Amino acid sequence: MDALFLSNITSPPLLFFMLGAVATLVRSDLEIPEQVAKFLSLYLLFAIGFKGGVALAESPLDFEVAKGLLTALLMASLVPVYVFYLLRRKMSTADAAATAATYGSISAVTFVTCTSYLDANGVAWSGYLVAAMALMESPAIIIGLLLYRIYQSKEERDQPELMAPGELIRESFLNGSVFLIMGSLIIGWISGPVGKAQISPLVNDLFIGVLCLFLLDMGIVAMRRLQDMRSAERGLSSLGMVSWGIALPLLNAAIAVGLAVLLDLPEGDAVLLIVLCASASYIAVPAAMRLALPEANPSVYLALSLAVTFPFNLLVGIPLYHQAVNWLA
Amino acid sequence: MDALFLSNITSPPLLFFMLGAVATLVRSDLEIPEQVAKFLSLYLLFAIGFKGGVALAESPLDFEVAKGLLTALLMASLVPVYVFYLLRRKMSTADAAATAATYGSISAVTFVTCTSYLDANGVAWSGYLVAAMALMESPAIIIGLLLYRIYQSKEERDQPELMAPGELIRESFLNGSVFLIMGSLIIGWISGPVGKAQISPLVNDLFIGVLCLFLLDMGIVAMRRLQDMRSAERGLSSLGMVSWGIALPLLNAAIAVGLAVLLDLPEGDAVLLIVLCASASYIAVPAAMRLALPEANPSVYLALSLAVTFPFNLLVGIPLYHQAVNWLA
Amino acid sequence: MDALFLSNITSPPLLFFMLGAVATLVRSDLEIPEQVAKFLSLYLLFAIGFKGGVALAESPLDFEVAKGLLTALLMASLVPVYVFYLLRRKMSTADAAATAATYGSISAVTFVTCTSYLDANGVAWSGYLVAAMALMESPAIIIGLLLYRIYQSKEERDQPELMAPGELIRESFLNGSVFLIMGSLIIGWISGPVGKAQISPLVNDLFIGVLCLFLLDMGIVAMRRLQDMRSAERGLSSLGMVSWGIALPLLNAAIAVGLAVLLDLPEGDAVLLIVLCASASYIAVPAAMRLALPEANPSVYLALSLAVTFPFNLLVGIPLYHQAVNWLA
Amino acid sequence: MKPCKRIEIVIEQPLAQRMAKLLATLNAPGYTFIDHAGGSGDRGLRRADEPTGTSTNCVFVIACDDAEITDQIVNGVRSMLTRSGGICLVSDAQWVRH
Amino acid sequence: MKPCKRIEIVIEQPLAQRMAKLLATLNAPGYTFIDHAGGSGDRGLRRADEPTGTSTNCVFVIACDDAEITDQIVNGVRSMLTRSGGICLVSDAQWVRH
Amino acid sequence: MKPCKRIEIVIEQPLAQRMAKLLATLNAPGYTFIDHAGGSGDRGLRRADEPTGTSTNCVFVIACDDAEITDQIVNGVRSMLTRSGGICLVSDAQWVRH
């Protein structure tokens, strides 16, 4: 494991993530301007979507793909359910539902970092996993809100609904980041290798460099949230937060490892699917939750996913899951 | 025509433009941050200017070039005059003057998209057309305002002049985008192939990819303006707007096709000149009009150029004009 | 000298700097959005830091390097002392101290432009100079404030200290730009040639192009500050400002030329070290001064470094210092 | 100049569009919004630093010279703020006619 | 603290420089501006979303403790707003001396 | 609605974090800040155009319904403004309870 683990730790993207975290720790005023950071994240979604689409155009859809996509959808629906039941005695119903949605969904940047990790280690992976990622972003939002509506208190039930169900589904599936990945995937598919040749310098050559800059910013932001954690009032203590933020991805990954072995997925695809299950959303889901469930406290669900699970997956999770797949295969 | 037309429709820049339009239609919150979008547009001007300048340095100025530049100037002065007379009974004098200026000027992004279209279809074009574009941006502003001053009502005439004529000419010719294209053109010319080698990765390799991202944003913005059209109060109905926004580029293109055939311009140059004539400004002219003619309603002239003519030229105009040139040659 | 001098003047980065200055002169509204400009400067620090680190990983640290770094530190401590004594009768103690700190520190963009100049002229330079640059950013801040505290008036002495000394040292050494160069340098060192291969398209290929865009913005900003100079109230006249802004880099460069010859530094390293000594900070030091010495007037120290010394070094200084090194070697 | 109320609302960025829609429904005579604000309040520090916008605020300013509409706006906004947090201030001002 | 007027102006971004020049001419003691605002009013929705800045607003705030200068500012601004749209609010405030 | 004071402070961007810390120390009930403002005052034009942020301002708005805390904030801010420049305005407002 050591060699692999280290090969992750000395890769520039990870090092820049840690540099960002250190910048916050030592109170440097280093900061990527907000609008640029937002654009870098759009770029990553655009690039990974396009690359996935081109890969799909090059390899036909088959039974393998269907198997993978179904597993992805299954996990995206299953995870929020058991996460909700695990958490609902520890925190308010709203917080538990929002956290469940967060963990049922995925983190595109964790996925993207994992693809660079696999590329750097020479492990092949299939383009359809980008589609799997896009598919997994939204279902958990619906399921989390359904669970909330079933278990909410009588008093909460009297509050007027903020979003009609149709509006909610639209909002979940058409969130900017979901839409951009899906759209880029389709465009990559349509324009295929010819389109790829045209925009490959932007989409492929610059990818890891831009990832470094974005992770630098994410390191800054994640560490700030980790520091803010101490001062926020929540159902959970800071230690409880950190424990859950590590336990949940490990649990989700463990189940996904089992499924991947059962289904006999190829190495790279297995690792990516596990990472999708283990990762938690800090873009699409929090945005949807602020609209549909403002009672839920973002310093619970956003802090868990952004300040604990995201760094954990980047620094420890990815090589660990890879190791597990190799060991069980 | 079908093959050509389709080769345009499946190119990534066009597809991303349509993706942006769809994002607005389905009310996704996808959005490129404003400052970044502005920078992407500056990048495109910088890159096309520099490329044009290098091309000029490589091929000497000759009679061909003079012919092309004169035609460009002629059309830039002629178009606003007849557009003004066509429109002035349909709307207020101020709106007609502003719209005339808009159509006499050009859209750099339409031009830039057309160059990628030609490159993708293996059609050669000359660098001096970038200079033609820069020359065509401003004269229409002056002409539009002259027409306004001739035909304005007595009451309007009593209002104090907002800009001295000198100030106005300065403002028109030194608008940021005009200045950047011209400046980059001159720098490309001076630094020639040596300079090109230094910045080619930024200016050439990334060009189409960045164009995709910028057109994604333009798709979002253009569709929003198309949707806002219904609620705005104007002299024209929404249907009237759409009709004029399509009729004007077709008319301007038809005249330009005639001139191009008369002058026997090479295929690529002819298409680009026609596109310049058919396109309408949504950057330099609206900015100048807000300063010099605030009475004119941007939901007329900006909506016409940005929400109707711009998409029309991108999706239908460019391949159509190309077809016309091939057919008549 | 002419050939060299001209080879600087016709390079795209310099031409774009001049284009920016002209844009302001003719009152064009050309402008790079602020957040993007900030990001471009972060990119340059990130890229030069990483490149320096990779270079360090490739060539071992030795006596040469130690010699260079020590000279750098020496100059960074010496310059603020004599600049302070030169200036303190011409302006308030606070202004003199802030200006001294500004000139003792360095301008990363001047350094970066000089590296492109050397690359374009085929002159080799060593990666450790990036480390020298990072080391030279902060000491002058401390020294300038010490001098202020020694010479401040009795009345000023009664004001409460704004920053504890520890806080001040932290602030100086962990300023965002210092931190990013240092961090990128270390990451480049750790990840070495493997890391370089991954992010080279971003860090190397785009470097000069991005430098052009950033210098375009700097040209705009520097010329604005030069224009604002007339209206600001200061101890110095505008002419005095311009004279000092040229005299100080020449003086600092002269001393550095002497040291470089004494130490027998290789051509490229000598030029870069001289440029570091001759350049003045307009990022890290002004930021620190606003916090630690708000009494000092930024329209003195920031205007001197940004509006006079920075353009002087870019346009005249770099080729001049190069010439001096060649002539004395 | 006519007397009016100046209503100032701070709310989370993700809710900005809902607020704009609400103001339109309540017949507000117009409004101005400033994006990308940060702040601090009952629900902790909002640094306006996340690429996602989840920790960013938005400021709305509404000038309203109709007492009834002002009341409706205040009441409509109040029920929105109750669930999602934020603040609403009302003060007197003079509206320059033009 | 000294009593003063707080003048708040919303105008289109492209006219911001003209406004700054006007304020300097009218001897305003100072001003603060916030770019990149959006809004809605008589001339429709301004989304602050165009790369061109044509649909973006700008907010100026001026503290003025001289009644005569205040009047001049209000009048100067009024004639500018008449042609280009936007709003101007004036309210009372206390200026903290320092 | 409860009566309160609306405190508005303009200060240089580099000092924004110090201001936020000061407000926390002074028990301000909350605050909102808007970055990237520009302005003009005694210390000249601040164009908010430098990549370094040195010529950029920041606006803080604080609603405070406790007279004592208001006084403390005003005094604390005053001594900060004395050295670094900027302005502070205080006005009356109604705080919509929610």
Ligand SMILES: Nc1ncnc2c1ncn2[C@@H]1O[C@H](COP(=O)(O)O)[C@@H](O)[C@H]1O
């Ligand atoms: N007393 C206050 N003064 C000014 N702004 C406030 C105040 N309280 C809250 N805010 C703003 O409203 C946002 C949400 O407030 P809250 O719901 O209390 O967390 C904060 O992030 C601040 O931007």
Ligand SMILES: Nc1ncnc2c1ncn2[C@@H]1O[C@H](COP(=O)(O)O)[C@@H](O)[C@H]1O
């Ligand atoms: N009642 C209002 N309250 C606040 N802002 C307004 C109001 N009316 C207009 N505005 C602002 O002024 C800009 C121009 O207004 P108008 O000229 O009415 O379209 C709008 O985009 C708004 O930002």
Ligand SMILES: Nc1ncnc2c1ncn2[C@@H]1O[C@H](COP(=O)(O)O)[C@@H](O)[C@H]1O
């Ligand atoms: N009278 C005023 N009205 C509004 N803002 C002001 C005023 N005076 C100063 N400011 C703001 O405070 C900043 C610093 O002011 P000063 O310290 O006077 O240079 C300026 O850049 C403006 O943004």
Ligand code: NA
């Ligand atoms: Na997951």
Ligand code: NA
């Ligand atoms: Na045209």
Ligand code: NA
């Ligand atoms: Na120096």
